[in-house]
Structure formats: C-alpha cells, structure tokens
Amino acid sequence: MNRARTPLAMALTAVLAVTGVAAAHADEIDLDVEIPTVTDQPFEVTDARLRWGINEETGSGAFAGGCNFLSAGKAGDTGGSVWTEDDGHFRASDGDVTIERPVATSKGLRYRPVTFADRCKDAHGRTVSASGKLGTGIQLVVDGGTGRVDPASGDAKISWKGSVSVVFYGGMTSWWFTDPVLTIKDGRGTLTATASGYESSREEMTQGDLIKPTRITLAKLSDVSLRGDKGFSAQPAYLGVKVSVPDGAPAQLRSGDTWGAFPQDFVDFQELTGQQAFWYSSGGARDVAKPATVLGVSYDAADPETPTDPRPDEDVPDDEDEAGPTPKNPVTPPPSKTPPPAVNLPPSAATGTSVGGADRAPGAVPAAVPSTTVLPASAPLALAPPVPAPEPGAASRGIVLAAAGLLLGAALTLLGFRRRVLVWPGTKGGV
Secondary structure: OOOOOOHHHHHHHHHHHHHHHHHHHHHOOOOOOOOOOEOOOOEEEEEEEEEEOOEHHHHOEOOOOOEOEEEEOOOOOOOOOOOOOOOOOOOOEEOOEEEEEEEEEOOEEEEEEOOHHHOOEOOOOOEOOOOOOOOOOOEEEEEEEEEEEEOOOOEEEEEOOOEEEEEEHHHOEEEEEEEEEEEEEOOEEEEEEEEEEEOOOOOOOOOOOEOOOEEEEEEEEOOOOOOEOOEEEEOOOOEOOOOOOOOOOOOOOOOOOOOEEOOHHHHHHHHHHOOHHHHEOOOOOOHHHOOEOOEEEEOEOOOOOOOOOOOOOOOOOOOOOOOOOOOOOOOOOOOOOOOOOOOOOOOOOOOOOOOOOOOOOOOOOOOOOOOOOOOOOOOOOOOOOOOOOOOOOHHHHHHHHHHHHHHHHHHHHHHHHHOOOOOOOOOOOOO
C-alpha cells in the first residue's frame, strides 16, 4: 500500500540532501590539469610566432641614455643620439613584428605593446636602473612564420619576415637583425638572421658607415622537443660558452656562476656596433644580466604557447587589475590619541622590567615577545582557556547543521498542526 510522505519524512530527506551536497563540496578538490597533446605526424605552419627577450641586459637600465630596449623595424641613421619620442625612431610594431613588455595584474603578468613612455619600466611600472639585475622584461614578437615541423624526427625549419632593432644606451648605439630563420635537426637548432646597423664604438658613439649585412647566429638551442601541440620553449646556449675576442677588447671572464657568451659570429659582429662586451662575460658589473633568456615558438600565433614568466620572484598585487609604481615615501598613519589599555607582559629577558607598564621607557622595544596570548589585567576571563581555532570545514558544517535544524523544526511544527497537537491562537482544541 502506498503512503503519502509525511512532512517529517520530507524534512529528513531535505536534510540528507543538503548535508550530502555540503559534504561533497567540503571534500571537493578542484583540479585544473592541462595535459598537452602529443603529435608525431609532420605538419606545415603558416603563422608561427617567435617570442624572445634576448637577455636581461636588453631591457636593463643603462649607465647613460636611460635604458636599453627593443624597437620594431630598422632603426635607421639616428646620429648616435639618445632617442626622444618626437624624433620618431621608436616603433612598437612594424609589419609582423611587435615589441611587448609584461604588465603585472591581479591575474598575473600580461604582455602588452610597449609605448615609448614605458620602454624603461618594469612590470610594476618602476623605472629600471643599471644597479639592478632584472630589466623590463621586454620581448620581441614576430608572427607569420612559415615552414615545416616533423616531431618524430626532431627536425623543423621556420622562417619569419621582419626586422628588430636592439637599442642600447637610449639610442647611442643600435643595430638590427632581419628575417630570422629557425633550423632544428635531431632536437638541436640554430636561430640565424641578417644583421646590420651603423658603426660605432665605446670611445666614439657617433654613428659611422652602414655595416654590410651579415648573416649571424642569434641563438643555439639543444634538447628541443617538437612534440607539443602548440609549440616549444628552449634555453639558448650561453653559460660556459667560450669565445675569442680581438686585441683591445675586454678579455672574457671564465669564472663564476654566469660566465659565458652568445655565439662566436654574433660577438664578432658586435665589434662594429660598439656593443661587443655586452654579449659575453667581461668581468663587469652587468655580467649577471648577460645570459640569454628563454626563447619560445608557437606553431599558431592565434593560439600561442603561454609566454615564459620573466618575473617569477616578484609579488603581484591581489587587489588591483594593474599595479602602480611602488611608493618611495609610504605614509605612516599618526599614532592614536587614545592610548590602548596597558597589557601586563612577563618581565623582559634582557632588562628584567615589565613591558607596557609603568617601568617601560617611552618608545622602548621589548627584548623578547611572549609566545602565549596575554590579556589585559582587567579582563574577567583572563584565566579562561583559549578558544580552539575552528577546524577546516567547521564553518560549512555549522551552516549545514543550522539549516537542518530549521528544516526539522518546520516539519515538526507542520506535523503538529496536522495532528491537532498544535493549534493557532484563538481556535479550539489542543492542550
């Protein structure tokens, strides 16, 4: 025989449902795991992306001219002077080339095109200096790469069109490279390009003759895996790489944690630009910023690999969409006019006097801080045991029990009215 469900039964069912859902949520762990797709079949690329910051020195503060930075396109004849916004030398984009910098947001670093005003600022809007290891994090981005990738053999060849200018000392010395080509064989690769610029030197930074276009090696890569579905990242060689330098140039320092060099033909080319010692360890204060940074390639510019974070050790504000510069003179609030109640602490281990009472000298700092909580002497519950901290999930269980109690009480009340155990005021019946 079928029976209608009583309010009590319905209430208990609702309680079980609520507690079950709450328990499930309390024990639930969200996992966000992205398993990359592995591919073995050869494929063509028609819009590959190259992203690279070259090294930290490329975006660092300079001893003159403000900072070093990148610019899209060929710099042209700038006369060896420091660039200004009005002279029009700087470009954030040119064809398939874009220059970007990281900007700190509440969701992490976001890469955005560089403006001339921000070319010397780091992700938090602070102007970089030559005394710091980290630079702006500026990176070149070149889209439109075409070629073929064979993941199984570890072979690939991708070519890009466009030019990138490398500007040091604010523009006093610069050069550019054009049409980079990445060639990988058995997981080992080279990134080459045609380099040019105007002759310069450390002694005489006024620009001279145009340098004959020369094919150079920008980076050498090893242990490159092509099996990712989006692309790959690789660390160019620098650490421990030996180079020969011409007579008169600073000798290569071959000791310490950051000694090394860019490829030999790269360093040879820089003899004409006046930047030679910036690309190998020369024993200078900036050697720590010279090692090559990670290079990334995405097979599809519309669905790129996540850029490598150049600032893993910096804090990103949680409550701002964009972080502003760190204040140099943070405001300290004035002391309260109403002094807090005196707290009787144990005697100081160093002075033997009580801290916070009449024996404390104004402005004195306690020599030792007690590990236990001390309440004011006037507190009536000073000897009461401390309240234990709630266990994880206790708040959720309390809400569930409260809801269950309300549902059960409502059900029992309704059942009482139906059984005429309870009556409304002014009606007959009841006890």
